[in-house]
Amino acid sequence: xxxxxxxxxxxxxxxxxxxxxxxxxxxxxxxxxxxxxxxxxxxxxxxxxxxxxxxxxxxxxxxxxxxxxxxxxxxxxxxxxxxxxxxxxxxxxxxxxxxxxxxxxxxxxxxxxxxxxxxxxxxxxxxxxxxxxxxxxxxxxxxxxxxxxxxxxxxxxxxxxxxxxxxxxxxxxxxxxxxxxxxxxxxxxxxxxxxxxxxxxxxxxxxxxxxxxxxxxxxxxxxxxxxxxxxxxxxxxxxxxxxxxxxxxxxxxxxxxxxxxxxxxxxxxxxxxxxxxxxxxxxxxxxxxxxxxxxxxxxxxxxxxxxxxxxxxxxxxxxxxxxxxxxxxxxxxxxxxxxxxxxx
Amino acid sequence: xxxxxxxxxxxxxxxxxxxxxxxxxxxxxxxxxxxxxxxxxxxxxxxxxxxxxxxxxxxxxxxxxxxxxxxxxxxxxxxxxxxxxxxxxxxxxxxxxxxxxxxxxxxxxxxxxxxxxxxxxxxxxxxxxxxxxxxxxxxxxxxxxxxxxxxxxxxxxxxxxxxxxxxxxxxxxxxxxxxxxxxxxxxxxxxxxxxxxxxxxxxxxxxxxxxxxxxxxxxxxxxxxxx
Numbered sequence: 001x002x003x004x005x006x007x008x009x010x011x012x013x014x015x016x017x018x019x020x021x022x023x024x025x026x027x028x029x030x031x032x033x034x035x036x037x038x039x040x041x042x043x044x045x046x047x048x049x050x051x052x053x054x055x056x057x058x059x060x061x062x063x064x065x066x067x068x069x070x071x072x073x074x075x076x077x078x079x080x081x082x083x084x085x086x087x088x089x090x091x092x093x094x095x096x097x098x099x100x101x102x103x104x105x106x107x108x109x110x111x112x113x114x115x116x117x118x119x120x121x122x123x124x125x126x127x128x129x130x131x132x133x134x135x136x137x138x139x140x141x142x143x144x145x146x147x148x149x150x151x152x153x154x155x156x157x158x159x160x161x162x163x164x165x166x167x168x169x170x171x172x173x174x175x176x177x178x179x180x181x182x183x184x185x186x187x188x189x190x191x192x193x194x195x196x197x198x199x200x201x202x203x204x205x206x207x208x209x210x211x212x213x214x215x216x217x218x219x220x221x222x223x224x225x226x227x228x229x230x231x232x233x234x235x236x237x238x239x240x241x242x243x244x245x246x247x248x249x250x251x252x253x254x255x256x257x258x259x260x261x262x263x264x265x266x267x268x269x270x271x272x273x274x275x276x277x278x279x280x281x282x283x284x285x286x287x288x289x290x291x292x293x294x295x296x297x298x299x300x301x302x303x304x305x306x307x308x309x310x311x312x313x314x315x316x317x318x319x320x321x322x323x324x325x326x327x328x329x330x331x332x333x334x335x336x337x338x339x340x341x342x343x344x
Numbered sequence: 345x346x347x348x349x350x351x352x353x354x355x356x357x358x359x360x361x362x363x364x365x366x367x368x369x370x371x372x373x374x375x376x377x378x379x380x381x382x383x384x385x386x387x388x389x390x391x392x393x394x395x396x397x398x399x400x401x402x403x404x405x406x407x408x409x410x411x412x413x414x415x416x417x418x419x420x421x422x423x424x425x426x427x428x429x430x431x432x433x434x435x436x437x438x439x440x441x442x443x444x445x446x447x448x449x450x451x452x453x454x455x456x457x458x459x460x461x462x463x464x465x466x467x468x469x470x471x472x473x474x475x476x477x478x479x480x481x482x483x484x485x486x487x488x489x490x491x492x493x494x495x496x497x498x499x500x501x502x503x504x505x506x507x508x509x510x511x512x513x514x515x516x517x518x519x520x521x522x523x524x525x526x527x528x529x530x531x532x533x534x535x536x537x538x539x540x541x542x543x544x545x546x547x548x549x550x551x552x553x554x555x556x557x558x559x560x561x562x563x564x565x566x567x568x569x570x571x
Contacts, residue, residue, distance in 0.1 A: 139479065
């Protein structure tokens with residue numbers, strides 16, 4: 001069996017292993033985790049002909065430099081507009097290339113985007129928790145956060161020059177101006193001015209941004225009274241507002257319950273692009289009805305399947321399967337845990 | 345029977361709220377509905393998450409929508425009859441030694457009781473798992489006796505070790521990770537909530553009952569090894 005060993009030469013904070021996510025354990029306090037940008041994560045895997053939900057590396061703005069210690073491996077990078085370097089040569093930010101023994105590659109903050117993904121042609125070994133290699137960043141459970149000097153193992157590593165080249169960037173990844181939301185469930189606790197502000201004002205992502213969520217700067221969203229509500233379940237995309245009127249959008253590693261009122265929830269369609277915004281960038285919110293939100297989810301599912309089918313190395317069986325299942329909200333992963341990786 | 349409020353969340357979930365304030369009765373309705381849905385699953389529903397007085401039903405928008413899920417939940421609602429004494433009973437060991445219960449003296453002072461009386465009150469409580477939240481395996485146990493109910497600290501303390509037994513208001517919790525907390529630390533438990541068992545990875549189900557049993561430091565050390 002050919003094994004590739006890859007040393008983590010340099011790593012920024014919040015660089016982790018992520019598969020599609022750990023579903024079904026929110027009732028025990030465990031969010032799904034998984035990629036901040038689920039489409040880009042799927043694209044990196046599919047560009048290598050792998051299952052969309054396979055474990056891959058998620059790179060933050062802190063960047064990552066890898067050095068191949070032994071055993072060549074072809075890899076795919078996707079997500080945002082990062083600066084990708086291979087042995088001193090600049091690569092497209094979405095591309096497939098081969099890392100030979102002794103070679104280095106790096107992914108660093110580029111023109112746009114907050115998260116990039118590196119998938120390997122082979123099986124990336126990662127510890128699993130509750131059947132998933134997704135990393136819950138707060139606890140480090142799952143595949144784990146990468147540390148400097150760590151060595152990654154890819155078994156059944158393939159050197160596949162035929163796969164090399166640029167990966168098309170989907171239109172679905174275009175910069176997000178306004179995130180669509182469904183109002184509630186506690187909009188009744190807010191002043192009318194707050195409801196108006198949410199749909200008309202422009203908010204700026206603050207530096208308080210990690211895998212759990214991002215705090216927004218902008219017009220205050222005043223509550224009718226400074227209150228907390230009985231702790232209730234929250235979801236990825238919930239916009240919770242603390243007593244100071246400051247909104248926080250919850251993301252992949254969100255707490256599963258919370259006692260702050262939620263003014264609205266970002267629909268799942270817009271969460272990948274939302275997560276690719278950077279601190280300092282602006283975003284607005286556009287209320288839509290729950291029925292519209294469901295229609296958008298169904299349309300996007302088709303768009304995602306169409307895009308993944310255009311990738312040159314997508315296996316036809318794979319995309320047929322994706323058509324029948326909900327990649328984005330994780331039914332693929334929940335029903336099929338056969339993705340690569342290993343139990344520890 | 346309380347009529348709950350249904351609210352659509354984004355494209356993929358429904359929130360069912362039984363009350364606007366925490367009460368034992370409302371939590372019982374949450375647990376009953378949770379069990380009714382678990383007994384007769386709803387097509388397209390991916391997971392059900394109990395809160396203090398509300399239940400979240402997360403679904404696949406490719407297969408169903410809010411209206412269909414609401415109709416299916418309403419069918420199960422009529423069958424949901426709370427039964428006060430169901431749920432397993434778990435024993436959780438606690439060592440209250442000063443090395444572990446760093447806030448015991450503060451709680452005693454706030455309650456105008458001796459430390460031994462605080463321990464006795466904590467042991468006398470009848471606890472029920474209202475929900476999990478905050479972090480993996482953080483089970484919120486309701487039932488701290490009124491005489492030792494203390495408010496949260498103004499400033500959370502960092503680096504509180506896993507296994508800490510902490511209280512705030514009517515709630516008690518055994519932590520699973522080293523995390524900051526504003527709750528009062530009254531002891532430490534060797535009883536693990538996160539289990540290595542893939543079939544039952546978490547010790548409690550929502551609705552289960554918990555009783556605490558006092559152990560000394562020697563028993564703590566021994567049980568930590570076993571667990």
